[in-house]
Amino acid sequence: MDKPAFDHLIENKLSSTELFKGRLLHAFRDEVSLPNGAVATREYVVHPGAVMVVPLLEDSAGSLQVVLERQFRYPVGRVMIEFPAGKLDAGEECFACAQRELREETGYSASQWAHAGVLHPLIAYSTEFIDIWFARGLSRGPRQLDEGELLDVFTATPAQLLDWCRQGLVTDGKTLTAALWLQNVISGSWSLDWRDVL
Known part of the structure; x- marks a missing residue:
């Protein structure tokens, strides 16, 4: 079975800023380029799993x-x-x-x-x-x-x-x-x- 192409949904990181680093949570704010060429902000938490x-x-x-x-x-x-x-x-x-x-x-x-x-x-x-x-x-x-x-x-x-x-x-x-x-x-x-x- 061929792998479906989802390139039209992929966002790419342009820059990243660390917001917080604690014992468990590590928060970032990234700027990303959207597939349509626009730029957006994404805030997220890095977790060890x-x-x-x-x-x-x-x-x-x-x-x-x-x-x-x-x-x-x-x-x-x-x-x-x-x-x-x-x-x-x-x-x-x-x-x-x-x-x-x-x-x-x-x-x-x-x-x-x-x-x-x-x-x-x-x-x-x-x-x-x-x-x-x-x-x-x-x-x-x-x-x-x-x-x-x-x-x-x-x-x-x-x-x-x-x-x-x-x-x-x-x-x-x-x-x-x-x-x-x-x-x-x-x-x-x-x-x-x-x-x-x-």
């Missing part, structure tokens, strides 16, 4: 639950229901970050992992991407939360999670995306390529 893990717990009867977190998110002033997630450290591979975040935030380690895909949550103003991983074969250990990181870990059935999404109790974009992915995996519409991890 992140991972999200969908941890699956199965009991001896085969009943499935997911591991979730409740965490206060200061910018929106609310306690949010989320899947475990976190940003990449400098030079860190996505899979290593997924393993680390699951262990640190929930205390769980997983014997099987599957890469689901990538989410770009803020395409209008950020370079952030979130690598999505599924984990199963969970074993519990101690949590290793970062200093100042306060969160509750709990479990729910996929049906409960989807109902909370429908009710508007789950509004976090990455968790909504993961719930859609989970729903399709459970129904058999989407497959995952699981691999054992020692």
Whole structure:
């Protein structure tokens, strides 16, 4: 199949000005040339990227639950229901970050992992991407939360999670995306390529 041509949509950077550099966010204002010859301004945030893990717990009867977190998110002033997630450290591979975040935030380690895909949550103003991983074969250990990181870990059935999404109790974009992915995996519409991890 031939690759479609999208040259008529591409914008090209003319200049760039740094606006802010913090511990997490790095903001820029660029001037760009548009395909029609006009010049426009684009403000955006450079982000190191992140991972999200969908941890699956199965009991001896085969009943499935997911591991979730409740965490206060200061910018929106609310306690949010989320899947475990976190940003990449400098030079860190996505899979290593997924393993680390699951262990640190929930205390769980997983014997099987599957890469689901990538989410770009803020395409209008950020370079952030979130690598999505599924984990199963969970074993519990101690949590290793970062200093100042306060969160509750709990479990729910996929049906409960989807109902909370429908009710508007789950509004976090990455968790909504993961719930859609989970729903399709459970129904058999989407497959995952699981691999054992020692």
